[in-house]
Amino acid sequence: MEWLGYIGRWGHILAAITWIGTSFYFNWLDLSERPPKSKTLKPNVVGEVHEIHGGSFYYHERFWPTEDNPRTLAHSGPAQLTFLTGLFLMFHIYWLGADVYLVDTIEPLMTPLSAIMVSALILVVPWLIYDFLCKSTDDDTVVLVCMIVVVTILSYLSTWVFSPRAAFVHVGSALGTAMAANVYFQIIPNHIKMRKQVKKFEPVNLNFHKLAKRRSQHNNYMTLPVLFSMVSVHFPLGSANNWSWLILVLVMGSGFTIRHYRNIKLATDVNKPSLALLAFCLLCGGIALSYVPPTTSVQNLSDLNETDLKVYNIIQTRCSVCHAAVPTQKGFASAPGGVRFETLAQILVRKDQIYTQTIAADLMPPGNLTKMTNIERAALGDWLSSQGAAVIPNEE
Ligand code: HEC
Structure with a gap:
């Protein structure tokens, strides 16, 4: 694909x-093109252009x-x-x-x-x-x-x-x-x-x-x-x-x-x-x-159960410094790729992508800039598979 x-x-x-x-x-x-100045090759010429390109001379007539x-x-x-x-x-x-x-x-x-x-x-x-x-x-x-x-x-x-x-x-x-x-x-x-x-x-x-x-x-x-x-x-x-x-x-x-x-x-x-x-x-x-800051989405933390909250917090510290309406990470003016993780719903909708980027491959966080630990990665991976993310079989 x-x-x-x-x-x-x-x-x-x-x-x-x-x-x-x-x-x-x-x-x-x-x-x-400009009206021809001298005799033309074709009859009924309305305009001509002389050009030089790639080491050659060209002559066009529109007729x-x-x-x-x-x-x-x-x-x-x-x-x-x-x-x-x-x-x-x-x-x-x-x-x-x-x-x-x-x-x-x-x-x-x-x-x-x-x-x-x-x-x-x-x-x-x-x-x-x-x-x-x-x-x-x-x-x-x-x-x-x-x-x-x-x-x-x-x-x-x-x-x-x-x-x-x-x-x-x-x-x-x-x-x-x-x-x-x-x-x-x-x-x-x-x-x-x-x-x-x-x-x-x-x-x-x-x-x-x-x-x-x-x-x-x-x-x-x-x-x-x-x-x-x-x-x-x-x-x-x-x-x-x-x-x-x-x-x-x-x-x-x-x-x-x-x-x-x-x-x-x-x-x-x-x-x-x-x-x-x-x-x-x-x-x-x-x-x-583009300088007008976008509206930030807010997650009501009391709506989350214990496991969801744990993973939510991992993502907040390791990912949302960049992936937010207004990133706090230096060098990021807006959420990269338009991907925002401010609410659990926003995380869930991208569960397959998060799995591919973070668990199947070490692409996110880029260069592990936010120092995500292996324990956090494993916890995130388990939670994503429990949520039905498309998990690569030999990684399970
Ligand atoms: C230092 C900033 C930064 C951090 C931290 C970060 N990302 Fe990203 N993320 C990026 C950039 C840059 C892109 C690429 C956007 C693009 O393709 O234009 C990206 C893209 C993505 C994408 C979209 C990939 C696609 O195919 O479109 C996902 C999903 C993602 N990140 C998930 C995460 C997760 C999950 C974390 C935390 C574990 C994380 N990111 C942490 C900067 C960051």
Whole structure:
């Protein structure tokens, strides 16, 4: 299972780099092209770009074909592969491990099964809304304003329903799904129509071009927000507190603005410092909000029996210096991995994981920083197996 996780991530990152790399390159090419200064190779050239890369000189022309172009290549595989590997990771990490990774283990709101259903809806519904908006209006400002509202609601809903880590990933996955759907349902079909026209020696219908270009540009603007949500998994600070929904919206807004700043610069050679400043302020807003300490959960000690209390206390001294809403261990700004052990319920929900990390292997506490004794480890191991943790047989 763990190897499947590695391979899934490997494929996902590779496909995403290839997709976004190509897409960013073509966006750059489009915005950097200027009207041709001298005679061109093809007829109907709208723009040209001269480049030097990897020790070679390159020359590109963007043109409207007047004859069959059998060698016209398409790049849609990486987008589909990114979506499929992403879906696999969603299934592997968040649906199979819904009880630990998907539901909010700090304050569970729903059963793992209901959470999986919400998760699946979150992947699809935002795309349907976005697609409807694009088909209803040609005004991208209207689409943008509506989508800011959609993403804000989505962010609030996800952080309310899911674990902090899953919440951030879901908002990104919803946008990522919209990006892949743009490629699959809009960009590619319009390319196919354009290619058919070229094959029949008909002039290209610029409407198909406009439809494909519009969605492609939207994808370009969604990239930085999506990437932030994907890497946020490794940095629990942003997703750990009560304002995490707003932090996500602000930082995603900053990513969007950085892209806009850059695109304007490429297309017009004009620097818009106001946009750079806005992106910076949005990012600072997110960072500032992450300083608000999260609410700590409290365990009523009189609810615990003697054995539970003994183990609870071991975990408090050896683990919760790091694994708490506000860690006391130096160097930890927030609970590592979003894993908190402030109540017995929070410990029980991760009993299998604790067994793997602490009893089957000596991974936790890292480097035995909190000096957990062998007697404590044995007591914790016995208690975990008595609670039905998935115990590795030869360790029993
Ligand atoms: C010095 C700080 C520290 C202490 C003490 C500590 N941990 Fe951790 N713990 C971490 C870090 C860092 C991670 C990795 C988080 C990540 O993957 O982003 C982690 C991750 C975990 C995970 C999640 C692993 C996964 O697969 O996601 C579990 C479970 C865990 N620790 C249990 C424990 C237990 C049980 C103890 C006490 C016996 C303990 N930790 C003590 C720092 C600590």
